[in-house]
Amino acid sequence: MLVSVVIPTYNEKENISVLVNSLIQIFNSNNINGNIVIVDDNSPDGTGELADELATNYKSQIHVIHRSGKLGIGTAHIAGFKYSLDNLNADLIFSMDSDLSHNPEYLPEFVKLSNQGYEIVVGSRYVKGGGVKNWGLHRRIMSKGANMLASTILGIKVKDMTTGYRCYSKNVLQKLDLDAIKSDGYSFLEEILYYCKKGGFSIGENPIVFVDRTHGSSKLSKNEMVKFFMTIIRLRFKN
Ligand SMILES: Nc1nc2c(ncn2[C@@H]2O[C@H](COP(=O)(O)OP(=O)(O)O[C@H]3O[C@H](CO)[C@@H](O)[C@H](O)[C@@H]3O)[C@@H](O)[C@H]2O)c(=O)[nH]1
Numbered sequence: 001m002l003v004s005v006v007i008p009t010y011n012e013k014e015n016i017s018v019l020v021n022s023l024i025q026i027f028n029s030n031n032i033n034g035n036i037v038i039v040d041d042n043s044p045d046g047t048g049e050l051a052d053e054l055a056t057n058y059k060s061q062i063h064v065i066h067r068s069g070k071l072g073i074g075t076a077h078i079a080g081f082k083y084s085l086d087n088l089n090a091d092l093i094f095s096m097d098s099d100l101s102h103n104p105e106y107l108p109e110f111v112k113l114s115n116q117g118y119e120i121v122v123g124s125r126y127v128k129g130g131g132v133k134n135w136g137l138h139r140r141i142m143s144k145g146a147n148m149l150a151s152t153i154l155g156i157k158v159k160d161m162t163t164g165y166r167c168y169s170k171n172v173l174q175k176l177d178l179d180a181i182k183s184d185g186y187s188f189l190e191e192i193l194y195y196c197k198k199g200g201f202s203i204g205e206n207p208i209v210f211v212d213r214t215h216g217s218s219k220l221s222k223n224e225m226v227k228f229f230m231t232i233i234r235l236r237f238k239n
Pocket residue numbers: 007008009010011012039040041070071072073076096097098099101143162163164165186189210213217218219220
């Protein structure tokens with residue numbers, strides 16, 4: 001079974017090497033046949049060049065997709081998914097933030113849930129055992145509120161709809177029409193989950209503790225938050 005981990009990066013020079021090294025360690029200590037696909041949007045801080053160096057050091061295990069500019073986390077995930085399907089023929093495709101807020105140590109737990117039959121596993125901050133560390137009150141309220149709103153309005157019983165730490169089985173990504181997804185940014189995460197639910201795929205939640213980054217800064221802008229709410233409305237009234 002081949003696992004591919006898709007990591008979108010924009011200005012993550014201080015984080016990407018640590019994440020890649022710990023992922024490789026997790027692959028090795030758990031006998032996981034794993035690959036990493038970094039999708040870099042021409043980061044001005046040189047993350048793309050660093051990713052190329054990592055790919056040289058780890059030979060065939062690391063792949064780098066270079067895009068021309070900041071095109072959004074959503075389209076970065078899609079580019080990585082397509083690469084994982086078409087070029088690697090991966091069986092399980094993960095997405096994960098590059099800023100170390102998503103601990104790679106959870107990865108084997110996701111694989112276990114997938115093997116139990118869940119076609120999508122989301123890393124959930126809002127189920128028992130999950131949580132958030134180092135976020136201020138404002139960010140906590142925004143995240144919790146956005147999740148409650150999205151799941152209520154869209155009728156999806158998933159507690160963490162905005163998490164970017166996920167595992168999709170090959171079957172799901174092959175069946176979904178990825179090109180029909182309109183969101184290019186963060187709202188991609190709720191939109192794809194909406195189509196997963198509509199497609200009848202089973203969704204499991206694995207508790208994770210999200211630890212806010214210590215290096216670099218979040219790219220989640222106010223504009224992205226507005227888009228998030230607009231997307232809920234668009235999907236709600238979609239045929
Ligand atoms: N290639 C690319 N990567 C991007 C872009 N925008 C963000 N990223 C990358 O996407 C990851 C998440 O972005 P952050 O800006 O660090 O997000 P956050 O605020 O810390 O986290 C929140 O949003 C995440 C994404 O939805 C969630 O996964 C996370 O749980 C949390 O809610 C990081 O690895 C970042 O470099 C982009 O336009 N292009």
